[in-house]
Amino acid sequence: MNISLGMDRLAGLIFVAIGSGFLWLGLDFGFGSMVRIGPGFFPIILSCVLIALGAAVLVWSFIADEHVSMPRVGPIVRVIGSMAIFAGLMQPLGSYLVLPIVVVLLASASPLFRWKATLLLAAGITLCSDLIFRVALGLPLPAIGHWFGG
Amino acid sequence: MKKTIFAVATAVISFGCSVSAGHAQDAWPAKPITWIVPFAPGGNTDLLARTIAPKLSEKLGQSVIVENRPGAGGTIATTELAAAAPDGYTMQIGDISTHAISPYVYKKLTYDPIKDFKPVVQITSVSLLLVINPQVKANSVAELIALAKEDPDSLAYASSGNGSPQHLAFEYLKKLAGIEAVHIPYNGAAPALTDVVAGHVQMMIDGTAVPQVKSGNLRALAVTGTERSKVMPDIPTMAEAGVKDYSFASWHGVFYPAGVPDEIVGKVNTAINEIINQDEVKNRFAELNIGIAGGSPQKFVEFIAAENEKMKALVESSGATQD
Amino acid sequence: MELLSHLALGFETALSPLNLFYCFAGVLIGTLIGVLPGLGPAPTVAMLLPLSFGLPPVSGFIMLSGIFYGAQYGGSTTAILINTPGESSSVVTALDGYQMAKRGRAGEALAMAAVGSFIAGTISTVIIALLAPPLARAALLFGPAEYFSLMVLGLIAAIALANGSVLKAVAMAVVGLLLGLVGTDVTSGVQRYTFGALNLFDGIAIVALAMGLFSVAEVLRNLEDRSDKPPTVAQISGLAAGLSRLREALGSILRGTAIGSILGILPGGGATLSSFASYAIEKKISKEPEKFGTGVLQGLTGPESANNAGAQTSFIPMLTLGLPSNPVMALMIGALMIHGIQPGPNVISEQPALFWGLITSMWIGNAMLVILNLPLVGLWVKLLTFPYHLLFPAIVVITCIGVFSFNNSMFDVWMLLLFSVIGYILVKLRCEPAPMLLGFILGPMMEEHLRRALLLSRGNASVFIERPISAVMLAIAVLLIVAPAFSIIRARREEIFVED
Numbered sequence: 001m002n003i004s005l006g007m008d009r010l011a012g013l014i015f016v017a018i019g020s021g022f023l024w025l026g027l028d029f030g031f032g033s034m035v036r037i038g039p040g041f042f043p044i045i046l047s048c049v050l051i052a053l054g055a056a057v058l059v060w061s062f063i064a065d066e067h068v069s070m071p072r073v074g075p076i077v078r079v080i081g082s083m084a085i086f087a088g089l090m091q092p093l094g095s096y097l098v099l100p101i102v103v104v105l106l107a108s109a110s111p112l113f114r115w116k117a118t119l120l121l122a123a124g125i126t127l128c129s130d131l132i133f134r135v136a137l138g139l140p141l142p143a144i145g146h147w148f149g150g
Numbered sequence: 151m152k153k154t155i156f157a158v159a160t161a162v163i164s165f166g167c168s169v170s171a172g173h174a175q176d177a178w179p180a181k182p183i184t185w186i187v188p189f190a191p192g193g194n195t196d197l198l199a200r201t202i203a204p205k206l207s208e209k210l211g212q213s214v215i216v217e218n219r220p221g222a223g224g225t226i227a228t229t230e231l232a233a234a235a236p237d238g239y240t241m242q243i244g245d246i247s248t249h250a251i252s253p254y255v256y257k258k259l260t261y262d263p264i265k266d267f268k269p270v271v272q273i274t275s276v277s278l279l280l281v282i283n284p285q286v287k288a289n290s291v292a293e294l295i296a297l298a299k300e301d302p303d304s305l306a307y308a309s310s311g312n313g314s315p316q317h318l319a320f321e322y323l324k325k326l327a328g329i330e331a332v333h334i335p336y337n338g339a340a341p342a343l344t345d346v347v348a349g350h351v352q353m354m355i356d357g358t359a360v361p362q363v364k365s366g367n368l369r370a371l372a373v374t375g376t377e378r379s380k381v382m383p384d385i386p387t388m389a390e391a392g393v394k395d396y397s398f399a400s401w402h403g404v405f406y407p408a409g410v411p412d413e414i415v416g417k418v419n420t421a422i423n424e425i426i427n428q429d430e431v432k433n434r435f436a437e438l439n440i441g442i443a444g445g446s447p448q449k450f451v452e453f454i455a456a457e458n459e460k461m462k463a464l465v466e467s468s469g470a471t472q473d
Numbered sequence: 474m475e476l477l478s479h480l481a482l483g484f485e486t487a488l489s490p491l492n493l494f495y496c497f498a499g500v501l502i503g504t505l506i507g508v509l510p511g512l513g514p515a516p517t518v519a520m521l522l523p524l525s526f527g528l529p530p531v532s533g534f535i536m537l538s539g540i541f542y543g544a545q546y547g548g549s550t551t552a553i554l555i556n557t558p559g560e561s562s563s564v565v566t567a568l569d570g571y572q573m574a575k576r577g578r579a580g581e582a583l584a585m586a587a588v589g590s591f592i593a594g595t596i597s598t599v600i601i602a603l604l605a606p607p608l609a610r611a612a613l614l615f616g617p618a619e620y621f622s623l624m625v626l627g628l629i630a631a632i633a634l635a636n637g638s639v640l641k642a643v644a645m646a647v648v649g650l651l652l653g654l655v656g657t658d659v660t661s662g663v664q665r666y667t668f669g670a671l672n673l674f675d676g677i678a679i680v681a682l683a684m685g686l687f688s689v690a691e692v693l694r695n696l697e698d699r700s701d702k703p704p705t706v707a708q709i710s711g712l713a714a715g716l717s718r719l720r721e722a723l724g725s726i727l728r729g730t731a732i733g734s735i736l737g738i739l740p741g742g743g744a745t746l747s748s749f750a751s752y753a754i755e756k757k758i759s760k761e762p763e764k765f766g767t768g769v770l771q772g773l774t775g776p777e778s779a780n781n782a783g784a785q786t787s788f789i790p791m792l793t794l795g796l797p798s799n800p801v802m803a804l805m806i807g808a809l810m811i812h813g814i815q816p817g818p819n820v821i822s823e824q825p826a827l828f829w830g831l832i833t834s835m836w837i838g839n840a841m842l843v844i845l846n847l848p849l850v851g852l853w854v855k856l857l858t859f860p861y862h863l864l865f866p867a868i869v870v871i872t873c874i875g876v877f878s879f880n881n882s883m884f885d886v887w888m889l890l891l892f893s894v895i896g897y898i899l900v901k902l903r904c905e906p907a908p909m910l911l912g913f914i915l916g917p918m919m920e921e922h923l924r925r926a927l928l929l930s931r932g933n934a935s936v937f938i939e940r941p942i943s944a945v946m947l948a949i950a951v952l953l954i955v956a957p958a959f960s961i962i963r964a965r966r967e968e969i970f971v972e973d
Contacts, residue, residue, distance in 0.1 A: 008641070011902040015644045022651050022666070029663060035932030039663040042920045046651050053644040060640065068901055075696035076897065079689070079869060080890060086873045087886035102873075103866045109696055110862035121863050125870055137506075137520045139878050140184075140217050190800070190880075191519040192807030200523065201811065218519070219881050222657075222674030226882075229671060255662070258669050306929060312662025334928055337659045337921070340803065344740055344796045348613035350929065361795050361817020434813045472662050 005068045008061035015054025023047035078109035094145035095134070099126040178238050178414050179212040186217050186231060186242040188224030194357075194440065195224075198273060198402055199243045201434070202425050209421040223311075224248040225259055232266040236409030241270065241418070244405045246315050250457040254465040255313035256472055263458055269450040270404040271419045272443040273426055274435070277375030277399050278319055279360070279385070281368040282353040283346055291327075291371045291391035294353070298329035306332040308342035308351040313470040316342070318461065319355040319374055319398040321468035326393050357400060360439045374398040380436050401443065401457075403450055412447075419447050479829045480602065486830030487837055492535050495528065496834050499536035500841045503543020508550050508853075510868055511684050511875020513560030514784075515800045517544035520878065522804055530812040531827050535834040537808055538788075541801055542838050545784055546590060546846060549777060550853055553582045555868060557688035562780045564683060564910050565748040568634070569765065569772035576768050579857055583850045585722055585770060586777045587843050592723075593730040593778035594839030597785040600734050602832050606821070608786070609793040612738045617926035618936045622946035623739075624919035627746045627911070629953050630753035634907040636766035642908045645899075649912025650919075652677060659917075660924045672884040681876050681885045682913060685892025686899070686906040688872055692865050693897045718770060725755050725775035733782030740790050740798035749911055751779035785835055792828060794818055 026047055032038020082105040090098050103122035107113050133139040185206075187199045196218065203214045219227040228248045234240040249263045261267075280291065286305075288294040298305050309317035312335050324331060334351050336342035339358055345351045347367045355374060360381055362368040372391040373379050375398070388396035404422060406415060423444045425431060432442050465471060486492060506517045521540050525533030552563040553570035566586070573582040600608070615623075628646065635642030655666040656676030667673035729751040736747035755775040756765045765772045790798045795817035797803040809816050814824065821828045856864075876889045899906055930936040938944045
């Protein structure tokens with residue numbers, strides 16, 4: 001499958017979409033007066049500027065554009081997923097469980113993934129980060145999560 | 151296979167529960183206590199907790215760990231405290247903003263400053279200072295009020311933000327003295343005070359201005375509390391300066407989530423009262439213009455109720471409320 | 474000479490074996506923590522603040538300052554090596570520094586960054602010793618109107634950060650400005666774009682934004698590289714090769730120092746602007762501006778020097794007026810207050826040993842930083858030869874922890890995740906994140922100062938041109954926009970004449 005999508009075409013569309021979103025929400029804030037500029041003044045003006053710039057990028061994309069290279073979904077999902085596990089499960093599971101899972105998942109995003117080296121790495125990172133961040137610096141990153149009574 | 155997993159999971163979960171249940175039966179404190187500071191390190195609130203925590207550890211025989219959880223003017227941590235387990239191992243230092251002002255400024259807050267917490271002890275009572283830039287032609291509160299009445303458009307006051315104690319204290323003054331002044335909010339006390347020292351804004355009510363007054367960068371007209379300041383005894387109180395019935399003080403105190411046993415509250419209250427009444431601690435804070443309060447949990451409960459009533463009215467009349 | 478006796482007192486204080494030790498310890502710890510991705514100077518100083526409580530005030534303060542410089546330099550190290558700017562000013566360092574590292578010039582980049590920082594630190598320390606009180610007074614001349622004009626000027630300089638399409642760069646800056654508005658509006662107290670979430674009251678955490686857009690996005694980009702080779706370059710230049718290019722970079726170092734020293738004095742955002750401003754100026758006066766963003770030495774040394782000079786002079790408002798100009802200085806004040814010293818205008822006269830000891834220890838700290846880091850350059854460069862497939866999991870994990878540590882908030886880690894995805898999309902669409910980040914920093918300040926200036930002038934917009942400092946800055950801003958337009962027109966005309 002090969003979808004050809006213009007780089008600037010997409011960028012322009014995204015700018016217009018972001019601008020419209022901010023404009024729509026910004027309309028509620030109140031524009032204010034010259035003495036007392038309201039909280040809506042900047043959002044509305046900036047959103048309109050962004051929509052205009054987006055439109056210009058969009059128009060330009062019909063004159064000259066390059067195709068977006070297709071993303072490789074596998075590595076991205078793994079990296080993003082591992083960050084989600086970190087954010088979502090750190091408090092309940094604790095770093096002794098979460099960090100090895102995260103490191104293995106991350107490492108599996110690389111084509112050079114090998115179990116043995118990765119497990120060593122996971123143990124090293126877990127231990128070092130616990131010593132540096134929890135023990136030495138006193139960050140509230142539990143070693144054992146509250147699901148296990150930590 | 152499924153059965154095994156289920157059995158293991160049940161075992162793990164019940165193990166977890168039994169461990170946490172076990173704590174409650176032991177004599178408190180059986181494990182380290184977390185003391186949450188709802189603001190970033192370095193400020194007055196953080197300073198108080200960090201000064202008291204090591205001494206509290208000694209007295210309770212368990213380490214007391216100070217944890218900063220800043221955000222949204224302290225309301226993130228306070229919201230979390232309201233939902234924390236009432237086992238006596240999580241406590242928080244709160245202040246006039248988190249437990250008396252913010253609930254009325256931000257209608258979307260989910261905690262109730264009275265029902266959701268167990269007040270432990272009031273630590274401080276901080277009298278603020280009415281300061282003006284020395285270029286302003288007023289040497290007393292009466293002269294300032296006269297100036298404001300003569301030319302209502304000439305004066306502006308700075309505050310550390312919409313709905314901050316500094317903002318409400320000044321609105322209170324405006325109300326009692328019957329004057330007008332434009333409110334210029336800043337993001338924090340330091341930039342606000344900077345602009346008053348520079349003369350871009352004429353005046354402010356704040357508690358951190360003492361060194362600026364001593365050096366002559368600012369002129370102090372009154373203190374907002376009911377008593378004169380120990381650091382600057384020649385500055386009159388608002389009431390002495392002619393604004394009858396005016397009294398405003400910022401404060402800090404320790405809170406547990408509602409449901410913590412009275413016995414634990416009593417132990418912490420006694421320990422902290424002993425600590426803050428040590429001369430060394432008292433004098434150090436006096437130098438920083440922080441008055442020590444102390445007293446029983448019951449006294450603090452009553453104080454909080456009164457403060458909530460007063461601040462609620464002030465927030466409403468100042469228009470600081472946000473949806 | 475009064476100054477000499479002051480300096481003698483300062484050296485006497487700073488060179489006592491105890492203080493020398495704490496200075497070194499501070500610089501070392503600061504560097505070691507600061508090199509961890511995501512841990513910039515502010516969280517590093519915040520985490521290590523309690524270490525200073527048990528020390529005598531002067532020693533504690535000297536150590537904290539050492540931690541501050543160390544963390545700053547450590548942050549630059551990782552910005553150069555693996556494109557992970559932990560704070561806004563090292564974003565600029567990463568622009569050309571990382572490109573240099575990718576082209577095998579990591580050793581040169583690190584060495585020159587250290588030397589540039591040292592020169593900048595030395596000069597700005599002398600400036601503080603000679604001129605601190607008058608400079609602090611001068612900084613107070615900057616009111617809301619002046620700040621607004623400065624922000625406008627800074628924003629126009631943002632366009633210089635673009636290496637590709639100017640149109641897209643401007644659009645990205647505007648996206649940044651809009652994102653900067655998220656949170657509580659200071660002037661009215663209204664919540665904007667927070668969807669009722671308490672975690673967004675204070676806006677989007679800058680560290681989540683910066684680390685997502687730059688460091689995690691870079692990891693994703695590297696993983697996508699189909700060649701499956703580690704992204705580092707085999708041939709790595711050493712220390713000596715780097716130092717030999719000092720003459721080339723000296724001009725940019727001095728210019729950066731000047732800019733940093735001036736902007737650093739301004740409370741609130743001045744120091745942040747200095748590295749962006751320096752980059753813009755270096756690009757403007759360069760004979761080959763099109764090469765910026767591909768590893769130009771001056772694009773690294775200028776901003777690094779500006780950054781370090783600004784970091785030094787940002788002590789001035791705190792030491793002479795007791796007014797903190799940024800979060801790190803607020804922490805420093807907290808450190809003094811726990812010892813019962815409330816910093817204010819009287820510190821110089823009441824605590825001369827503290828004041829002059831700190832100033833001399835600034836210089837000593839900078840010297841230690843160079844002595845510590847030049848030998849370490851080789852070690853850091855070796856880090857790049859570490860297999861990337863084992864390095865990037867560590868980068869991602871530490872980045873998550875670093876972002877978490879900022880506010881002890883998992884919400885910020887979710888934001889990091891969001892901005893990593895956005896950063897990756899931006900890379901795909903060849904939209905540059907640097908102008909967006911500058912817009913994000915400047916946007917809220919610009920709006921705040923504009924509205925405050927108009928509140929104070931009772932709606933009279935002419936304040937911006939009636940106040941001289943503000944007028945000059947706006948004039949420069951207009952010139953920056955108009956001048957290129959004119960040169961294009963002139964070029965067109967010449968073309969036409971030639972055709973005739």
